[in-house]
Amino acid sequence: MTDAALASPQDDPELRKAQEARLEKVWETPKGFRYWSAVNNSEVGIWYTATALAFFLFAGVLGLLIRAQLAVPDNDFLSATFYNQVFTLHGTAMMFLFAIPIFEAVAILILPEMLGARDLPFPRLSAFGYWSFLLGGVFVCGSIFFNAAPDSGWFMYPPLSTDHKQTGIGADVWLLGLSFIEVASIAAAVELIVGTLKCRPPGMRINLMPLYAWYVLVVAGMILFAFPPLIAGDILFEMERMFGWPFFDPSKGGDPLLWQHLFWIFGHPEVYIIFLPAIALLAMIVPTFAQRPILGYSWIVLAAIGTGFLSFGLWVHHMFTTGLPSISLAFFSAASEAVAIPTGVQIFVFLATLLAGRVIYSVPMLYAVGALAIFVFGGLTGVMVALAPFDWQAHDSHFVVAHLHYTLIGGMFFPLIAGIYYYYPFVMDRRLSDRLGKIGFWLLFVGFNVTFLPMHITGLRGMPRRVFTYAEGLGFETLNLVSTVGAFVFAAGVLVVAWDILRPKSKEPYAPRNVWNAGTLEWLSENPGRDWGVRTVPIISTRYPIWQQPNFVRDYDEGRFYLPDAEEGKRETLITSVLDARPIQCLRVPSNTFITMGAAFLTGGAFIAATFYAWTLTIGFSIAALIAIVIWLWTGTAIIPEKKEKDVGLGLKLPLYVSGPDSVGWWAMFITMIGDMSAFASLIFGYFFYWTIHASAFPPAAGVGPGQFWPAVAMALVLASWGAMLLARRANAADSPGALRFWLAGSVVLAIGGGAALLWGPHATGLDPTSHVYPATVWIIAIWTAVHLGVGVIMTLYCLARSVGRKLTAEHDIDIHNVVLFWHFALITMAVTVAVLALFPLAVR
Amino acid sequence: MDSQGDKTIAARGRHWRILAVAAGALVLGGCSGVQSALDPAGFEAREVATLFWVMAIGAGVVWAIVMAIAVYATRIRPDPHEEKVGLRLILWGGVGFPTVVLAGLLVYGLGMMWTLREPGEGLRIDISGEQFWWRVTYRPQDGAAVASANEVRLPVGERVEFALTAPDVIHAFWIPSLGGKVDMIPGRENRLVLQAEKPGVYRGVCAEFCGASHALMAFDVVAMEKDAFEAWLKDQARPAAQASEQARGAELFLNNGCGACHAVSGTEAKGVVGPDLTRFGERPTVGAGLMPNTPDNVARFIRETDTLKPRAKMPAYGALKPDELQAIAGYLGSLK
8 A cells, every 4th residue: 555655646735735625615514504404424413313312301301200200109290191191202202212213323423434435325315314303203202292192102002092082193193203203214224224335445345344334234224124014013003093994903803913013023123223233332432442353253243143133033022921822932932032142242242352452441431331230130131021931920010111221221321321422522523521421420320220220129019010100008119219219310310411412612622533542444533523524435454444554544644545535526435345345436425405304394294294184284295295305316316427437546447327236226225125025024914914813704705805807907017017117128228218218108007007906906896994804904905015006107207207308318327227126126016915815815715 | 547448448338238238128028018929929929939039149140240250351450361261251151151041041931831821720710801990700610600890809729710801902910929910902812820829818900001090900809718718709699788778878879870880789780881899898999909998988989080090981970969979888888
C-alpha cells in the first residue's frame, strides 16, 4: 500500500484540501427548516435514537405508575380500566417503540462508518422508516391522553381484544399503529441487510466483518422472518374486528390459539431481536477495553447465528399452560434450554477475551459488568421457566415479570447504556461524564435489583401479573412496597444518565480522536465530526485495522484509498461483492429530500384513518401515499448517470450504473420478498392449523369452497402474465422498446384477469366470510394473492412509463430486473394459493 | 489506622449481617400463605417447590462462578492469560458445562411431567371461568351434579380432575398451594389434576388477564378429609334452608329480579347467568374472593357492584334502601 502511495497524487496537500472541501460541500447537513429534509445516516440515526429514548422515558413513567399503584394493597391511585391501559402501553411502547427501534437507530447511526461507507445504500428508506416510526409512535402513545389506549395487554389475546364491547378503539390503535411501525421496521431491516452485504470496504471479506455487523445481519434477518407472522396475525385480527370474519371465534370454527401461535412466533424471536444487538455493542466494547482482538471470533459469530435460529423454535414456551400435549411441551422445553448454550458461548467469549487481555476499567465496562450480573441471573431464571412443570407455577405470575426484566434490562438496557457511554464521543464529539456515569450506574443497578429481585418471591407467593390491585394479608405487601421503592431509585438513575446525555457541553473540549484506543473503522472519525462520514473508503485486510494495519490512519487521512474526492458533486459510496468484498460499483447515493417525510405521513394517515373506520379518508390517503412513493422512486432511483464509469482512485474504474444481482436494488427486492413470503407462509400456516384442529370439517365436504375451475383459470392467466414479463425483459435486452411495451401491457392485462378469476372463485361459489372460519380463510388467502398481483400490475405499469420516459433502456435496466424478480415471487405465491385452496381439498377428501 | 480499618470492616460486616437477616426474612417469610407456591399443600406444588429450590441453589452457584470470573478479569486484572486458556474456558464454560447440567435438569424436570399429568381418580369438578367469577359443578361418579360458585372443595389425598372451560374470554385456573395453572380457553376444554395433601383453606386466582376486574377474580379452596368431604357433597343435594325470619329478604331478592341471574335451589330463583347462591352462607367470601362474607360486605357488594368490581355484569343496586340491603344480605347469609 505505502509503496504504491509514494507516487500518488494524494501527496499534494493542496489537492487534498480541495478534495476535502468538495466532500464537505456534497455531504453538508442542510440548515434551517431544511435540516429536516436530511436523509444521511448521521442525522436520521440521531433522530431515531433520540426518539426511541424519548419513548423509553414515556414508557418508563408508565412503569412508575404501575409501581405506584401496586405499592400498597387495595390502592385506588389508578382505576382498574386506566391501569390496564397503562400496563398495556408500558409493554407495547417498551417493545415496539424502544427496544426494537433503538437497534435500528443505533445501527443506522454507527454501521456505515464501521464499514467505511459514507452512507447506507437507501438513505431515503431510512428516513421514511424514521418518519413512520415517529408518527406511529406518537399516535399509539398519544392515545392514552384520550383514555383510548389499548387495554388488553401487549399480547392482545382474543377473544377479549376482538370484542368491541370490551375493548374500544384502543385495540385498533394497537393493531394499525403498530402494523405501520412494523412495516417501517422491516424497511430498516432490508436497508441494514443490504448495507452489511454490499457496502463493506474492499477486502473486508465476510470473516473480517466487525462483530457488530454480524449481529446486525443476524438480527435484521430475524426481523424479516419474525415480524411478518405478526403482520399476518394483525390482518386476521382486524378482519375479525372490522368485518366479523371469525378467525378467532370458536362459535364459528375459529380458535383463539391461532393468534397466540402467530403472536409468539413473532414474540419469542423478538426477545432475541432485542437482546442480540445489545450484545453486539458489548462485542465492540469488550475488545477495546481488553486492548486485544476478540478471542473466539468464529465461536461468537456461530453462537449469534445459532441463537437466531433456535429462537424461532421456542415460541410455545409462552403457551405451556394452554393445555398442549406433554410431548410438545417436552420438545419446546428442551429447545428452550438449548438456547442457553449459544447464549453462554457469547458470554464466555467476552470473559475469555477479558482474561486474555489487559483490562482498562471504564464507565462502559462498569455497565458491561453490571449487564453481565443482571443478564446471567435472568438467563438462569430463564432456564427455570423453560421447564414446563415449573412454568405451570411461574407462568403469568410476578416471577415472570422479574425474569423478563432481568433478561431485558440486563441483556439490553445496561449494554445500551454501556454503548451510549462508549459511542457518545463518536457521535457527539464530546465525552460523557465519568462521575455522572458512575452515580447513574449505582442508582440503576441497586434500584433495579431492589425492584425486581423481590418480585421472584412475590410471584411464587402467588401474585399474578397484570393485576391492578391485590388484597391485604396474602404476603404481598412488604415485597411490593420494596419493589416500588426500588423502581423510583432506578428512575433516579435514569434521570442522572439522561441529564448526562442532555446537559449542554459546548464549553467542554472535544474528545481526542479514537478516545478509547479502539481498533475498528468507525473510530477513524475526527472530533468535531465531518459530514462526509469517511474521508476515503479504505482497503481492509484485518479485523482491527487501526491496530493491525501499518500506517493505516495516515493513509486514510491523506485519502490514499478509494473515493477520496467528489469531483462531480454527487454523494457516492462503494458497493462490493457479498462474500469477498470486491469493488463492483460506485453507487450514487440519493441526497436530502422532503418526499420521504411526505410519503411516510401520508402512509401513516391511511393507517390512522382506518383506525377510525373512516374508509373514504383511508382510500384518499392510500392513493396520495402511492403517488408520493411513485414520485420518490421516479426521481430518486435508477438514475441514469452522466457517464458509464468513474475512476474511484488507485487506478480502479468502476461502473456507476449496475443492474440485476450485482445491484443493491435487486437485493433489496429479494430480501423484501423473503419477508413477504414469511407473512404469506403464516397465512398458509393458519389454513393448516384450522385443518388440524377441525379434522373433517376443514376444508368442508365437496361442493363448498372456491372449486377448481376458477383457480385453474387464474393460475393459467398469472403464469402467462409472468411469461410476458420474461419476454418483456428479453425484448428490453434486445433494445426493442416496442416489443418491451407490448409485453408489459400484455402482462398487465393477463395479471388483472388472473386476479379477477382468483377472486371470482370464492364469490361464484357463494363463500360468505362471516359465516365460518373456512370461507374467511379462503378469502383472506385469495385477497392476499390478488393484492400482490395488483402491486405487480402497478410495478409493471411503472416500467411501462419508465420505458416511455426513456429511463428504462437496454443499457439502463434496473427497473425491469427488479420487477421481474417481484413477479417470480408473485408466481410462487399464486401457485401455493391455488394448490392450497383448490387442490388440497381434493387430496384430503 | 489499623483499628479504624478493623472498625469499618466490622461495621460493614454488621451491615451485611443485618442485610442478610432481612433478606432471609423476606424469602422465608414468603413460605407461608394461603396462595403461595412456596408453601405447598398439594402433590404437584410440593414436587415443583422442590424443583424450584434445587434450581435456585444451582443457579446461585453458577451465577457466583460467572461473576467471580468477571470480577477477577476486570477488577483484579491479572496479567493476560494465554489464548489457549481463554478458548478452553469458552469450550467448557459455554458448551460443555451447560450441556451436561441442562441435560440432567431436563431429565429431572420433564420426568415429573408425566406423573403430574396422570388422569384423576373419580371426582370430576367442572370449572367455568367467567368475567369475573367461577362457575363450579361437582360431578361425583355416583350421584347427581352439584352446582356451586367461587368456592372449590376437594378431598385430601385424592387425584381430583378439573375440566376447565370459559364461555367469554381466556382465563386461567390457578391454586398455587396445590399446583400449577391451566388456561381456560373459549372453544376448548382443558384438564388439570390436583391432589391436596393437607386439609386447609387456600386461595385460587385467575392468572390470565381477562379484562377490567381480572385482579378481582379469586376463589376459595377448601381441602377436607375424605369422609367430611363425602358427607358435605351428599348434603349439597338438599335444597337450601329457608329460615322464616329471612322471609322479607327472600321476597326482596325475588322482587328485585335477582333470580333472573342467580339460582337458589328450592326457590323460584333459577337464573344461570350469575353464580349459584344455593349455599352462599357457607362460602368464606363474597364477590369471588373479594371480601369476607359478612352481612355488611354483602350489602355493600349489592349496592356498589360497579365500583367494587369494574365491568362486572351485575348492575349495582344503589337504589335499594339500607334496611332492604341488610334484609337481602341476611337472607343470603342464611343459605346453608
